[in-house]
Amino acid sequence: MSGVHLRHWPGDPDRPALALHCMLGSGSSWGPIAEALGGQVDLRAFDLPGHGRSGDWQPGADGPDYHTAVTRIAGSFIERPLDLIGHSFGATVALRIAVAAPEAVRSLTLIEPVLFAAAPDxxxxxxxxxxxxxxxxxxxxxxxxxxxxxxxxxxxxxxxxxxxxxxxxxxxxxxDTGPALRDDSARILRDGGLEQVDAPVLLIAGAESPRVIHAISDALAARLPDVGRATVPGAGHMLPLTHPKQLAGLIAVNLERS
Incomplete structure (x- = not known):
């Protein structure tokens, strides 16, 4: 691909944070949430390949799959333990990073993670x-x-x-995300993986979201050592766009836990 577009909402330099957006969206969706957080974190977000202002996704014959490529891009922005926030597809990438490198994550906020392998539907x-x-x-x-x-x-x-x-x-x-999300090709759900995530985790769902979202949250919460749950009334899957203030308030609660 030709380049990754990075977005930045300056805040507390001692609280770096990285936010990962959903498929068919862009990093701009985190803007209202960053504003509502009022500088509690120094927030960065990038547009996924083929989204927003980033270049097109151009997979190579021997290159990584899309989920792996996004995970590597996200990892390139982690220089010290940070607050990691993800929505939908982005939440599955955030969880993958936390499982692979728990020492890199200060807090983990997962908004409607679509890791369907956790709860086949x-x-x-x-x-x-x-x-x-x-x-x-x-x-x-x-x-x-x-x-x-x-x-x-x-x-x-x-x-x-x-x-x-x-x-x-x-x-x-x-x-093309089927192998990662439905078959867990990245082995996020491997034995002992979720159990080693020692950062505070918050699972957030919209009350009106598809049933599978709540089943996935149940499955993940059963294995994560330090986990909280929150449901936003009246919200569906796209609550970062529809309920940014409520979402920011919940993110702030998890920030305080770490």
Whole structure:
């Protein structure tokens, strides 16, 4: 890829933090949350490959898969223990880092982690199958609409045409995350892995989110040594966009625990 776009919201230089956004989003989603945190952390976020202002994702024949590539990019920004925050796909990357290098994480906030391998779900399997079938038939827009009908916060018809086109291009990246999210190719759930995360962890979910999100949180919470749970009333999967102030308040609680 041609480059990674890094975003920065200055704050306490002694509390570096890194935030990882969801698929089909961008690092800009953390702006209102950073504002609400009021400088408690020195927050950085990058646009995932193929998202926002970052370059396109161009996998090599012998290169890493998308999840691994994003994990390596995130790791390149960690110079000392920091507060790690992730949403959806970004939360699975954050958890992967915490399992692989627990000493690098001061606190871990996981917002709706979509690690489906932790709690296999028939409805999610059916959605994945429909998306893959639509892509195989050359119907990328149909695949994007189906995905957003479950994991988005707006009706497709209400989205501006340029956003529809962008998400239609990006939906293949979502489909390619299957091995990491559904099959746990990164072995995040390996025996003893979650148990060695000694940083305070907060699992946050929207009350109106798909059932599988709550099942995943149950499965992860059962194994993490120091974990809290929070549910945001009236929120769905995209609560960083729809409920930034409430989310920032919960993140601040976890920051105080570390």
């Amino acid at each position: 028939a409805a999610q399997d059916a959605l994945d199958a429909r998306m893959q079938a639509a892509l195989a038939d050359g119907h990328a827009e149909e695949a994007a609409q189906g995905f957003l009908s479950v994991w988005g916060d707006q009706d497709w018809a209400a989205l501006p045409a340029p956003i529809q086109m962008q998400m239609t291009r990006q939906i293949r990246l979502v489909a």
